Amino acid sequence: MLWLQQNILKNKGLLIAFIVVSILVGGAIIFQSFYIVKIVNAVFIENSSFASLLPTIWLLIAVVIARVLLTTSNSYLGVLLSSKVKQTIREQLLLKWQSNPLQSTLQGQSGSKVTMLIDLIDELESFYRDYIPQVIKSIIVPLMIISVIFYTHFYSGLILLITAPFIPLSYVIVGLQTRKKAERQLVELSTFSGKFLDLLQGLQTLKLFGQGKKQRIHLEESNKQFQKSTMTLLKTAFASTFFIEIVVTLGIGLVAIEIAFQMITFEAMTFAQAFFILALAPEFFNAIKDLGGAFHTGRSSLAAAELVQKELNHEEASVQWGTEEIPKNITLRLIDGGFSYGGKFKMKQLNITIEKGEQVAIIGPTGQGKTTLLNILAGVYDLQEGEVIIGDKRRALVDQQQWFQRIAYISQNPYLFAGTIAENIQMAKGQCDEKALKEALEKAQLDEWLQELPDGFNTSVGEAGRGLSGGEKQRIALARAFYKKPQIVFFDEPTMGLDLKTERAIQIAIERLAQQTTMVTVAHRMHTIYNADKIILLDQGVIQIMGTHEELKNTNDQYQQMIGGQSS
């Protein structure tokens, strides 16, 4: 709540505008009733001529128009405020996510982040658009009306003043009663929808096991159950509305009778006064009633706000960078490195030196930190303990941009952006160095494949474009690396089967790339391992041993086991 209010207080001007407009709306309501009454009174009681009424009629029209305009501008202000706040929060979220370290971006469910950015923030809209203006209006307008009524006739005002609190009171009582129920109902609703969805998605499985019709019974049952519990809740809600309506009718009825008595028995009241009060009474109650509806929308906004706030407040350490030049000679060193995702798995005592031009292979069982180590070395994750040294400088001191300009990273599943192949290789939109591009494509063994495509390297790929196979994506990522001419390449070798041709093409391309650069590979191919200058065997987050194939093949049991297991 606090947070949402803070956001309003930042827009004080708008808040004051809301108050001013609400006061004007209250005035318009009062004057509208006043003029209507004046006209009826003139012809009914005073027998005035029609011509003498004309100025009042014009005034009435003016007030009506003013009332509509004011109400409209109140809503406009609300929309303006909500747009502004939404945009601010979206900005905050995006900037937060931009500075997030990679591990949290990769771990979080991207679907829920997209939902947060779009739908959850949209949920906030009603808070600013409906709730806030309504609250202000519901405080100011009834107060103005009841003051006028008190001024006109004290006892009528008293009746209204006594009956009015029953409306918020019944909201409170019913709200307390139904709130728990409503919350449970919401949970039930989502599990129910979930169940329906679950069944639909699993229909294929169900049919293969001949269970499609049987599950129907379960669905029908839970459907009925859900219907029943929804109705129970709705009944309470409707009962409260019923109660409120009775209160309102009673209030107005009481006022009407009291007025009539005053007029007939005591002759203490004129027709004009009576009609005026009677015209204002419903407006008085309506303004209070509307608050209830606004509360409802306000509550769903609050729930959304809480989630967004949680995300915004979630502190995460990102990779530390500085401003100094990257040294010319980029040897890469890890000193006493330690890393954990926060769970059981921990990497520690990582001590590695990677010289310029070296071929390094990281091997080890699945899930023992190979790709994590690659990410640490590449500068997308940061160590929690120890240091990363680039050349002779700590990584925390050097410039991030310069570093990323000098490296390439080929993941197992490289991401292609919506755009042409050429744009995906140079990783920027627009014009490119065609000669360099062609060379890169050729080196990545893509030239033959490109010739089959009607638009060559201008073919669209990614979200909206042509779907590519895993092997094709990797080769495009390779072409990216050739185009960039990096000093270090980080490569996560594919584990799963590519066809013979693609496999060979990638192998040739990698060998070419290795001739030009330092290369750190999470290796699955024997070939890569045999040719490595340094093999790093990782298990349980710790470097078990380091060395060349020649050094390790006869001395280390675990290494032998890993290599030996292949021919079975």
Added chain:
Amino acid sequence: MNELIDTVLKEKRAVLIAIILGSIGGITSVALFSLSGFIISKAALLPPLYIILFLAACLKLFGFLKSLSRYGERLISHEATLTILNDLRMTFYDQLEKITPRVFTKYRSGDLLSRVVGDVETLQNFFLRVFYPPIVTAIVFICTMFFTWFFSAWIAAIILLSLLVTTVVLPALILMHQRKKTVKILLERSALSTEMTEFLFGFRDLVISDQLSNKTNDLLHLAKRYAQQQQKRSTEIIRHQAYNTLLAMLTVVAVLTIGAYFVTTQQLDGLYLAMLVLLTLTVFELAIPMALVPSYMEESKQAMERLQSVMIDHDEKIDAVGTTIKKQPFSVSFHTVNFRYDEAHQMTLKNINFVIPQGTRATIVGASGSGKSTIFQLLLDYYSPSSGVVCVAGQPLESVCSEDLWSKTTVMLQQNHFFYGTVRDNLVLAKDDASDAELLSVLQEMELDFELDEIIYEKGENLSGGEKQRLALARVWLKNTPVWLLDEPFSALDPQTERRIYERMMQKTMGKTVVMISHRLMALQRMDQVLVMDNGELVEVGHYDDLMQKKGYLYDLKQLENNRLPS
């Protein structure tokens, strides 16, 4: 749309009651305010007190009646709506059940399905806001008009005219205007969501390519455009509401002016003027929500169309029709089969010929994307070949009853669905009458340390890849028909476990027809046949030893695998 009306009309009684109660509610609320206007006018003439008391009693009665009928109307209409939604869900399930699994070859994404779930939810507005409220409003208006006519034809005419403008002319104009706008908002929204997804999925590549801040700026820009579109729409809605209110208020002023004029010309008794003014005020309060009817209608229509679009075009083959398969276990064969997916520009399967005789076992190997899984899709009759014939037990599949085929085949696909529920729930799908002891022994065979009452989340989200695979295998073990089709059944298992379970499978499938897809070239010697796929073609068929001796494609694949660390 007609289907929707049909569904609603199934609840005839509820519709009728809702209309009656709604009308009573509307008429009494109009009556309530008119009467109160009349009372004070009458009171001004100092009538005997009993008249006022009588009128005040009527007032109370109307008030109570109004609230009560509103209450009843809400209850009935919501109950009916829930029943209608219930019906819709069940109809949708039934229809989908009929065309599954074929439909899933077209709509694989859960995204579409979740949209469908939302669409059903959207349809609740149809009954509550589109279907009967206009009828109620019409009835209330007709009654009001008759009543007003009694006092002044002119005033009745004015009310009628502005009613038509409020409920017909304005909404029609708004609708025409809105249709274009909605599309724009949706476009901006999907652009934002697409870019955001790219931002997250491509985060690492963006960081490394130093494109992150560019992308963030793009996103900010898109977010702004989306918000602008939304703001535009919101202000438009506000504007429309303003038109509506203005129209209603001006009608009141018109009624008042003309009424006042008639009072001065003695054509109308001044006693009734306050009443008529209050009557107009109330009746237009009822009419204002009518302006939203068209947009709700449009929304419901779109939702219904989407629901139906899933179902259209899938009536080619009915699962329950066709001859049954007599032989057990049966043989499986492809005869010059070519196949192309609807949207694809290339053949996925090219000239495939093979026979897997009954009671023999075969493995299909090949790279990912070589067409292995497509062979299963054709075998299970999810798709029909573009040309050529697929046979089971020597019968072409076209003439075989699909449900019979599925009931006699034990299938494990790459994606196996697990439902939210217990381990037991998920296992007995495969065998209704399995005892707990039997389930536990199968779990043990799969080396799964589960309790039968352990909860599994939707899609098995609380299971690891290997656990999911073994749980799916447990279902296979339970179903255990004479023909097995397994697509990569061991891909997520570690080599040792794989070996043990493979061994159990070989024991269990002795004498059965088995077709297994595998990308690993493990223990192929024990299969009667190995089928090697490359790029949609069946490049080699034969016993493993013969193929290895031939030093053809399989030999090369094996060399490649040898040059890899076992994963």
